[in-house]
Amino acid sequence: MRVLVAGGDGFCGWPTALYLSSRGHDVSIADNLSRREWDRELGTNSLTEISEPGSRVARWKEVSGREIEAFVGDLTDERFVYETIERLRPEAVVQFAEQRSAPYSMIDRSHAVFTQVNNVVGTMNLMFAIGELVPDCHLIKLGTMGEYGTPNIDIEEGYLTVEYKGRTDTLPYPKQPGSFYHLSKVHDSHNIMFACRAWGLRATDLNQGVVYNVDTEETASDPVLRNRFDYDGIFGTALNRFCAQAASGSGITVYGGGGQTRGFIDIRDTVRCVELAANHPAERGEFRVFNQFTEQWSVLELAQLVERVARSLDLQTELAYLDNPRVEKEEHYYRAANTRLIDLGLKPHLLTEETVERLLVMALENRARIEPETFAPRVDWRKPDYR
Amino acid sequence: MRVLVAGGDGFCGWPTALYLSSRGHDVSIADNLSRREWDRELGTNSLTEISEPGSRVARWKEVSGREIEAFVGDLTDERFVYETIERLRPEAVVQFAEQRSAPYSMIDRSHAVFTQVNNVVGTMNLMFAIGELVPDCHLIKLGTMGEYGTPNIDIEEGYLTVEYKGRTDTLPYPKQPGSFYHLSKVHDSHNIMFACRAWGLRATDLNQGVVYNVDTEETASDPVLRNRFDYDGIFGTALNRFCAQAASGSGITVYGGGGQTRGFIDIRDTVRCVELAANHPAERGEFRVFNQFTEQWSVLELAQLVERVARSLDLQTELAYLDNPRVEKEEHYYRAANTRLIDLGLKPHLLTEETVERLLVMALENRARIEPETFAPRVDWRKPDYR
Numbered sequence: 001m002r003v004l005v006a007g008g009d010g011f012c013g014w015p016t017a018l019y020l021s022s023r024g025h026d027v028s029i030a031d032n033l034s035r036r037e038w039d040r041e042l043g044t045n046s047l048t049e050i051s052e053p054g055s056r057v058a059r060w061k062e063v064s065g066r067e068i069e070a071f072v073g074d075l076t077d078e079r080f081v082y083e084t085i086e087r088l089r090p091e092a093v094v095q096f097a098e099q100r101s102a103p104y105s106m107i108d109r110s111h112a113v114f115t116q117v118n119n120v121v122g123t124m125n126l127m128f129a130i131g132e133l134v135p136d137c138h139l140i141k142l143g144t145m146g147e148y149g150t151p152n153i154d155i156e157e158g159y160l161t162v163e164y165k166g167r168t169d170t171l172p173y174p175k176q177p178g179s180f181y182h183l184s185k186v187h188d189s190h191n192i193m194f195a196c197r198a199w200g201l202r203a204t205d206l207n208q209g210v211v212y213n214v215d216t217e218e219t220a221s222d223p224v225l226r227n228r229f230d231y232d233g234i235f236g237t238a239l240n241r242f243c244a245q246a247a248s249g250s251g252i253t254v255y256g257g258g259g260q261t262r263g264f265i266d267i268r269d270t271v272r273c274v275e276l277a278a279n280h281p282a283e284r285g286e287f288r289v290f291n292q293f294t295e296q297w298s299v300l301e302l303a304q305l306v307e308r309v310a311r312s313l314d315l316q317t318e319l320a321y322l323d324n325p326r327v328e329k330e331e332h333y334y335r336a337a338n339t340r341l342i343d344l345g346l347k348p349h350l351l352t353e354e355t356v357e358r359l360l361v362m363a364l365e366n367r368a369r370i371e372p373e374t375f376a377p378r379v380d381w382r383k384p385d386y387r
Numbered sequence: 388m389r390v391l392v393a394g395g396d397g398f399c400g401w402p403t404a405l406y407l408s409s410r411g412h413d414v415s416i417a418d419n420l421s422r423r424e425w426d427r428e429l430g431t432n433s434l435t436e437i438s439e440p441g442s443r444v445a446r447w448k449e450v451s452g453r454e455i456e457a458f459v460g461d462l463t464d465e466r467f468v469y470e471t472i473e474r475l476r477p478e479a480v481v482q483f484a485e486q487r488s489a490p491y492s493m494i495d496r497s498h499a500v501f502t503q504v505n506n507v508v509g510t511m512n513l514m515f516a517i518g519e520l521v522p523d524c525h526l527i528k529l530g531t532m533g534e535y536g537t538p539n540i541d542i543e544e545g546y547l548t549v550e551y552k553g554r555t556d557t558l559p560y561p562k563q564p565g566s567f568y569h570l571s572k573v574h575d576s577h578n579i580m581f582a583c584r585a586w587g588l589r590a591t592d593l594n595q596g597v598v599y600n601v602d603t604e605e606t607a608s609d610p611v612l613r614n615r616f617d618y619d620g621i622f623g624t625a626l627n628r629f630c631a632q633a634a635s636g637s638g639i640t641v642y643g644g645g646g647q648t649r650g651f652i653d654i655r656d657t658v659r660c661v662e663l664a665a666n667h668p669a670e671r672g673e674f675r676v677f678n679q680f681t682e683q684w685s686v687l688e689l690a691q692l693v694e695r696v697a698r699s700l701d702l703q704t705e706l707a708y709l710d711n712p713r714v715e716k717e718e719h720y721y722r723a724a725n726t727r728l729i730d731l732g733l734k735p736h737l738l739t740e741e742t743v744e745r746l747l748v749m750a751l752e753n754r755a756r757i758e759p760e761t762f763a764p765r766v767d768w769r770k771p772d773y774r
Contacts, residue, residue, distance in 0.1 A: 078496065082773055109465065109515040113508050120507070120574075121500050128496040131771030152556035153549060160561070162540060162549055167720070169539035171561035174547070175577065183581055187507075187574040190562065194570055198714045198768050327585045333554070381585050384518030386469055 001278060002026045004088055006075060006126065007096030008068075009053050010035050011228050012142070012211060012270050016094060018218035018225065019271035020278070021066045028088055029057075031097065032074040035228075038104065038235070044374050047229035047244055047366045048214065059224040075122030085129040092138040092278045093130065097122055098184065102146070102326075103234045103377065105181035108385035112180035119184035124191060131199045138281040139203040140274060141192060143185045145263045145293055145336065147207060149176025150329050155336035158205065158289020173289075178328055179381070189289075196287040203286070204277045208270065209263030209293025212239035213355055214362065216268050227267070229362065232374035239264070239302050239351075240359065241375065246310035247363030248370045251320030255377070258300030258321070261334040263293030266349040276344040291338045294348035309356040313364075325377040388665060389413045391475055393462060393513065394483030395455075396440050397422050398615050399529070399598060399657050403481060405605035405612065406658035407665070408453045415475055416444075418484065419461040422615075425491065425622075431761050434616035434631055434753045435601065446611040462509030472516040479525040479665045480517065484509055485571065489533070489713075490621045490764065492568035495772035499567040506571035511578060518586045525668040526590040527661060528579055530572045532650045532680055532723065534594060536563030537716050542723035545592065545676020560676075565715055566768070576676075583674040590673070591664045595657065596650030596680025599626035600742055601749065603655050614654070616749065619761035626651070626689050626738075627746065628762065633697035634750030635757045638707030642764070645687030645708070648721040650680030653736040663731040678725045681735035696743040700751075712764040 003020055007013035008029025021027040033053065039045055051059070057068045073080035075097050085093075098119040099105065105115035123141065130137045148155045151174070161170045172193065175186045188205075195201040219227040230236040231244030233253075242252045265273075273292045282288040303319050310317045324330065342348070349355070363370070390407055394400035395416025408414040420440065426432055438446070444455045460467035462484050472480075485506040486492065492502035510528065517524045535542045538561070548557045559580065562573045575592075582588040606614040617623040618631030620640075629639045652660075660679045669675040690706050697704045711717065729735070736742070750757070 078500075078773075109512065112515070113465075113511055116507060116511070116574075116578075117504055120503060124500055124503070125496070128499070128771050128773050132773045151558055153551040153554045153558075160549070160551070162547070162551075162561075164540040164547070164549075167540045171538055171540075172563060174549075174558035174561050176559060177577065177581065180578070180581075183574075183577050186577055187503075187570075190564065190570050190573055191503075191567070194564065194567075195771070199771050200769075384515050384582070384586050386465075386515050386519045 001092055002088065002090045003092045003094060003278060004028050004030060004090040005094045005096065006030045007098065009033055010096055011230065012267065013096035015216040015219050015227055015267055016271045016274050017068055018060060019216055020275060021068055022064060022218050023275060028069040028071060030071040030073060030084055033072065042234055044232040044234060045369060045371065047231050047363060047369055048226050050226060050228050051224045055224055059222055063222050075125055076118060078125050081125040081129050085133050089134050090137055092140055093126060094274055095123060095126060095139065095141045099181065101235050102179035102181045103379040105179050106379045106381055108387040110387055115181050116184045116187065120187050123188045127192060127195045127201060131195065131201055135200065138278065139192065139201060140277050141188060141203060141205050143189055143205045143207040144182060145207050145209045145291060146182040147175045147177050147186050147189060148173060149178060150332040150334055151176065152333050157291045157337050157340050178326065193287040196285050200285040202282040202284050204282050205287065205289045206273060206277060206292040207289060209265045210237050211265055211267050211270055213267045213359065216271055233377045238299055242303055242306040243356065243359040244363045244370055245375055246306055246315050246317040247360055247367055248372050249316060250372050250375055251318055252303045252306055253320050253322050253375060254299055254303050255322055255326060256324030256330045258303060259298055259330040260328055261296055261298045263336055264295050264297050264351065265293045268349050269294055269346060272346060273341050276341055276346060280344055290340045291336055292341060293338055295350055296334060306356055309353050310360055313357065313360055322377065325380050327381045388479060389475065389477045390479045390481060390665060391415050391417060391477040392481045392483065393417045394485065396420055397483055398617065399654065400483035402603040402606050402614055402654055403658045403661050404455055405447060406603055407662060408455055409451060409605050410662060415456040415458065417458040417460060417471055420459065429621055431619040431622060432756060432758065434618050434750060434756055435613050437613060437615050438611045442611055446609055450609050462512055463505060465512050468512040468516050472520050476521050477524055479527055480513060481661055482510060482513060482526065482528045486568065488622050489566035489568045490766040492566050493766045493768055495774040497774055502568050503571045503574065507574050510575045514579060514582045514588065518582065518588055522587065525665065526579065526588060527664050528575060528590060528592050530576055530592045530594040531569060532594050532596045532678060533569040534562045534564050534573050534576060535560060536565060537719040537721055538563065539720050544678045544724050544727050565713065580674040583672050587672040589669040589671050591669050592674065592676045593660060593664060593679040594676060596652045597624050598652055598654050598657055600654045600746065603658055620764045625686055629690055629693040630743065630746040631750045631757055632762055633693055633702050633704040634747055634754055635759050636703060637759050637762055638705055639690045639693055640707050640709050640762060641686055641690050642709055642713060643711030643717045645690060646685055646717040647715055648683055648685045650723055650725065651682050651684050651738065652680045655736050656681055656733060659733060660728050663728055663733060667731055677727045678723055679728060680725055682737055683721060693743055696740050697747055700747055709764065712767050714768045
């Protein structure tokens with residue numbers, strides 16, 4: 001299948017591009033390399049050293065014999081999108097090319113506006129280019145489980161069948177996102193759902209949980225192919241950040257009481273889910289939603305798991321409970337459906353002590369690169385800042 | 388009360404500014420005058436001749452003795468917003484300053500992107516300015532009944548209490564908007580709801596129905612104060628456009644079978660609803676939603692009403708059934724709640740033959756200004772156009 005992976009230089013996009021290529025798909029990537037730029041802006045870095053995009057695709061060709069064409073450009077640049085889609089005429093577009101950090105979107109007004117415009121306009125440009133040039137192409141869009149928030153009823157996959165005052169309907173699941181980033185994904189979902197209805201676009205929205213782990217078989221196969229490992233307070237997500245904190249001798253930072261429960265997924269399952277979606281495309285006009293996570297964990301449970309494994313490796317660490325910088329419930333009901341990808345054949349990698357240990361070892365090996373001052377949360381959800 | 392009416396040069400904003408001023412509030416307006424520019428872009432015009440903004444506020448001072456300060460600028464210009472809010476320190480901001488035509492948003496990619504960026508970013512700038520500078524200020528935001536679409540259950544005012552699998556929660560009402568314009572309002576609603584939760588913003592979202600009629604007591608009191616009367620296929624909405632069509636001897640254009648049912652409101656009630664919201668502000672942290680319409684009509688019923696009154700005035704007209712350029716159900720359940728503004732004291736002007744007759748007479752008096760070629764729908768919902 002001819003697939004364009006937008007955001008193909010990023011934490012999820014790069015492993016996905018390699019995985020799809022290794023599975024025999026004809027893969028191209030598009031990326032504006034902004035994730036690397038944001039590290040410079042924020043003084044953050046990847047715990048693993050990552051290669052330049054050109055070296056990555058060249059090395060992949062050496063080790064696999066397979067070519068990945070790389071387009072450097074920005075999805076908010078409408079000419080770039082049109083010309084790339086026109087040239088490739090892809091059968092599927094995987095849309096990872098969004099600003100994906102909730103804290104980044106909450107820094108101030110300009111980061112909030114940037115996140116929403118970047119994400120929403122980039123995806124609109126893709127939608128229109130597909131709709132005009134390759135209307136049969138399948139848009140596979142990365143959303144987030146965070147779109148749903150924490151309702152007091154079960155979370156279903158995209159839709160909710162409601163009985164109300166003696167009548168019934170199946171409606172888009174109500175969304176309660178918790179940051180300007182999560183909001184941008186909700187905006188995308190509504191926009192794409194409409195384009196499916198109006199134009200007959202075919203789309204799959206993958207509402208992904210928090211991704212942990214770093215490497216897939218492909219990215220681990222050569223140092224030049226290695227994936228990034230974010231561990232700071234802006235881009236580092238729960239489990240990976242906890243491992244870097246434990247490896248560096250810092251406290252494992254739990255926000256509030258840590259009772260927040262979320263869906264999690266191993267990056268090795270992320271890449272497989274995308275292929276499953278691509279191999280079983282949505283129908284024309286269908287806006288299909290899969291909840292892409294494999295297990296629910298509370299933040300505290302994860303932190304305690306990392307602490308336990310770290311101690312078994314003789315690392316000195318402990319939990320550091322911080323005032324929660326976010327606005328979120330710390331004790332809440334959470335039960336989310338995730339059967340549709342399993343039904344398509346996903347065999348989940350569940351989170352094991354072995355995985356945590358491997359992450360801790362990776363963090364220890366790269367300990368010299370850790371900048372512990374970047375662990376702390378720097379963004380306060382409660383304070384609007386006009387800058 | 389010190390009130391800023393953003394979009395205060397527009398069809399709803401100008402009458403609202405005058406009404407609030409006449410009721411003793413200290414009113415300023417902000418507007419980038421883009422609505423006048425879009426008429427030049429599209430070759431459309433107001434059936435009534437409207438004065439320049441400067442003449443309008445000068446005449447208002449002459450006839451009422453009351454001053455309305457006018458700020459010319461764009462809400463997507465973050466400095467303009469900050470400086471205006473800082474200077475005025477309003478107690479309420481009424482946000483009408485959005486691109487408000489569904490067909491305009493569906494012209495092509497660039498109009499769709501413009502509509503979403505213009506509306507969403509302008510409102511975000513207002514939210515951040517209020518949050519940082521005047522956190523107690525009440526944001527009164529114009530939404531639309533079109534955010535809800537046409538679900539097969541009753542439409543409530545902003546929220547839906549769901550019982551599901553033995554559990555219950557009150558959730559944001561699921562939205563199924565039918566154009567990139569309507570989508571932009573849904574995005575606004577989600578963004579504002581979040582800011583209420585995170586920052587303690589106080590906001591009222593007025594989900595307004597289709598507005599008909601033209602003048603209020605204030606705009607009718609002097610020719611220079613007169614309101615605009617849109618009648619074309621892009622900016623003209625059902626009833627007003629039908630009256631212009633009947634007065635010009637053109638057919639009354641019904642899209643499809645005309646079974647589409649919507650909520651409608653007289654512009655004299657629009658201005659009153661805004662004052663009711665302002666006089667009874669939302670609480671800090673509250674995202675309050677009022678459905679701002681007074682009656683439900685099907686498009687066909689409205690067209691038949693106009694036809695009947697037109698014939699009583701000896702006008703030759705008939706209904707012209709056009710292929711529906713929009714993607715919408717033509718036969719559907721529709722029952723929407725609208726009690727919250729009534730509970731605050733709204734006394735609706737229901738739609739009468741007298742109102743239709745007055746609109747027809749106004750259209751006849753200005754018949755020479757009608758450009759009948761602008762009646763036809765020019766935008767096809769089903770065809771994405773990348774331009």
